[in-house]
Amino acid sequence: MINGNRLTKSAIRWGMVGGGKGSQIGYVHRSAAMRDGYFDLIAGAFDLDADRGRAFGMELGLQADRCYPDHQAMFTAEAARPDGIRCVTIATPNNTHYPITKAALQAGIHVICEKPLTFTTAEALDLQAIAKARGLVVGVTYGYSGHQMIEEAARLVADGTLGKIRIVNLQFAHGFHSAAVELENPAARWRVDPAFAGPSYVLGDLATHPLYISEVICPHLKIRRLLCSRQSFVASRAPLEDNATVLMEYDSGAVGTCWTSAVNAGAMHSQKVRVVGSKGSVEWWDEHPNQLRLEIQGEPARLLDRGMPYLHPQSLADDRIGAGHPEGLFDAWANLHYRFALAIEAHEEGDPSRVADLRYPGIAAGVEGVRWVEHCVRSADAGGIWVDYA
Ligand code: INS
Structure with a gap:
């Protein structure tokens, strides 16, 4: 159970790039990082407008x-100070993730970066190589994966309760962008502009969340090939898609589907992950994150609740408030951030092996998300063909 005590020796001196006034996600980053005293915000390049950033x-x-x-001024000045930042969070539009992460790593600073990590797999692998060579951590904020019932789903797969995994059904399909809201809304505008968003909209912005969750629940599944079809129902968004469907085949013989959309009119988030095995299934829905549906063939369906003693001990480790009280996205993000802090401390102490089993979305998850999007786009733009996963 988490009760506010810090598991690391000191708070990590921390800075932010982006996440300033008007940011959709900056406040979530700060709330999560500082919730339990793991990170101490002491520096920032919060805005492209320097005065507004300083005021913020x-x-x-x-x-x-x-x-x-700007970020470079921050990295240079902070790297030269004995009390300079040890870690930086990058909460800027997608096109800047690669250069800013690279500059931070080159200045010897650990990174927590928004997804998608980069535009291309080659760039993501470049970051991975630099981080490895310098012994630095790169965390990627697949925030939903910090919900405790994801851990329970992973345990149920690992202990064989579901049997052999046959089908993975992923969905993140909201309706908020059913019309061209980007004309009025700056947070939506950059997401549908390839110069800022990269080669995709919903595949990278939304679908990579349930994709990572599926990797956590079913770590043994490796994609063999995939096929993607993508559309721009609001035509001005082309070539970026606001809707896509992906079929996946895994090495094990299992199959997967992913529907992602920003034009699922009327839907709130509709992020769901369903894993079907030969004996039973689990289903998790981000609008009810405290519950996991467990269905064993021939038995009544069960709704497992966060914080209850029947869960696996590891699924209870992040309980903050006891069963019955709802926990939410801020808590899930905070759960990731204490892991990022533990990983950073272990790396700084030259002992990364002690966090080898710590589950958090690190650079490998970042690379994988980018690789998946790249394959989806390649398939869709070739007319919706099967592409081998490499
Ligand atoms: C979505 C949602 C996701 C976030 C996306 C955003 O509306 O909030 O969590 O990663 O960037 O477009």
């Missing part, structure tokens, strides 16, 4: 001289 940082209580006009 000072409102957060930062010193004026540690509110920087």
Whole structure:
């Protein structure tokens, strides 16, 4: 159970790039990182507008001289200080993730980055090589994966309760962008512009979340080939898709589907992961994240609840408030952040092996998300053909 005590020796001196005034996600990053005292925000380049960024940082209580006009100024100045930042979070549009992450790693700073990590697999592998060579951690904020019932689903697969896994059914299909809201909404605008978003919209922005969750629940499944069809129902978004369907075949003989959409009119989030085995199935839905549906063939369906003693001990480890009280996205993100902090400390102490079993979305998960999107786009743009996964 988590009760506010910190498992690391010290709070990590921490900075942010982006996430300033008007950001959709900056506040979630700060809430998660600082919730249990693992990270201490002392520097930032919060905004492309330097004055607005400084004003924002000072409102957060930062010193004026540690509110920087841009990320490079921050990395250079902080790397030269004995009390400089040890880690930086990058919460900027997608097109900047690669260069900013690379610059941070080259300055010897650990990174927590928004997804998708980069535009191309080659770029993601480049970051992975630099991080490895320098002994640095790169965490990727697949935030939903911090929900405790994901752990329970993974345990039920691992202990054979579901039998042999046959089908993986993924979905993240909301309706918020059923019309061209980007004309009015800046947070939506960059997401549908290839210059900022990269080669995809919903595949990278939404589908990579349930994809990573499926990797956590079924780590043994490796994609063999996939086929993708993508559409731009709001035509001005082309070539970026606002709807896509993916078929996957895994090495083991299992199959998967993924439906992702921003035009699922009327739907809220509709992020669901269903894993079907030869004996039973589990299903998790992000709109009811405290529950996991367990269906064993021939038995009544069960709704497992977060925090209950019948869960696996590892699924209870992140319980913050006891069963019956709902936990939410902020808690899930905070669960990832204490793992990022443990990983950073282990790397700084030259002992990364002690976090080898710690489950968190690191650089490999970041690479995998980018690789998956790249294959989906290649398949869709060739007319919806099977492409081998490599
Ligand atoms: C979605 C959702 C996801 C986030 C996406 C956003 O609306 O909030 O969690 O990763 O970037 O477009």
